Amino acid sequence: MSGQEYIKSLIKEAELYQSQGLLAQSKDTYLKVLAFVKKSPNFRNHKKLEGAIADRIRGLEEGLVGVNRPALVPDLDPEVQNLIKNLFSFSEDQNTAAMEGAMALARFGQYERALEEFRKLLKRGILPLAAAKNILRCHLALSSPNDAIDQYERWVSGNQLSKQQLEKIRDFLQGLLERKGIKASLPAVDEPGPPEALNRGKEGDVLDISSVGIRLSEGPRKGKMVEFDVTFQSGDVISVVVSADEKELLEALKENVVLPDMQFYSPIAIFKGRGVVSGKTKIRSGPKQGDYMLDIKIESG
């Protein structure tokens, strides 16, 4: 193959890579052409050719900067946002599915809409701790740390979240702000309201419980309080997911085991009580496949 033919074939290759969007590969191929031309000063029009190839390389470099730059995520149409929300909510439990949908919106950069969804969840008392944390994440993703702080302050002065939840949220927000290099003095959480109002809502109804603490009475973590988010609640039976990796925990929380020291967290209150493990089922499908669903019957609050 003559030098001219070699250059022609390399240029053809580089053009094809460029047409395929393989800009780095196209640039590498043009660099080969350039090196070859530079080594052949007697090549006809070599200066002109060198200049033309260098121009193409510059163009590709500009293109590569664009490709490597973090993509700007636009606000998608509400229809597309709904599609994302529906496609990425996998759980059968409606509340967990709603949380997954909202999280998907956030992961795809639809923070404003995600905020809306998390606020709805929090208002309905669904997974409040997770909803609240995600609301703060969205504010920070929207570059509004002040909104996150204002929101936290509103929660502290309101009664949507329990003291324990607010303390966790405070630590969480503090951590987020520190990572962003923002120093803020977040107000401490006050004591919750009177305990008699805490454990029951309307007469005979158990309040919606968002998370639960269980003090273990056996196993290596004996005496320790372990906390779980409640994924489902039907009357006085709550369900929590325990990872299959938590073998000791699963062993300690056998069916019919009485749990004498429990703490129940609801959006408006915390109460102590006892419960009994009324069921333990292995999850057969979905993202939590292999983990265990524990049903706990609340015996007194």
Next chain:
Amino acid sequence: MAIFNAKNRIIECKIVYYGPGRGGKTTNLEYIHKAFTKQRAGEMVSIDTQGDRTLFFDFLPMGLGKIRGCDVKVQLYTVPGQVKYASTRKMVLKGVDAVVFVADSLEIRRKANMLSLRDLQQNLAEQKKSIFKIPLVLQYNKRDLAEQDMPIVPLNVMERDLNSKLKVPSFPASALRGTGVGATLKACLKLTLHHLQKELKWAG
């Protein structure tokens, strides 16, 4: 994570087109959208692309009609192939029932194919799924470039690189022309339905 609605006898499953960036995953879906009009259950949605690079995912719903008395619905997705979109790939792969791995036949993409296949294996493992057990089909795309004297990897080498351990069905293809696209999808659907029959103990 196929959904089987026993009451209405509807099965919904999810197939994800996976592979290195610029390998032709979106082009596969575009061809399917154009060619399989009868099976189309809705429009193809390309969610936020930058130029012609997929940033999020593409989505195409299909209906296969009744099989053994069940209405079978299939959702086809693509993932963004670029390495930096790892978290989006994981997310789109969640709940997947079957995978079409679209490999790029260009010689310069040989390593990218292998890295992407390994990435698939890892992401499946995170979902407690094995690449050796999930319905999987390989597609060796861009075979047409050989006609333009472009350096492409011979099929036997692609088989050795990507399929020597997996031993799954593989198809040469040109997604741009549509060659091999239908065969790939059909083989994947066949494997998926067979797998679901076993998983869901679904009989007529």
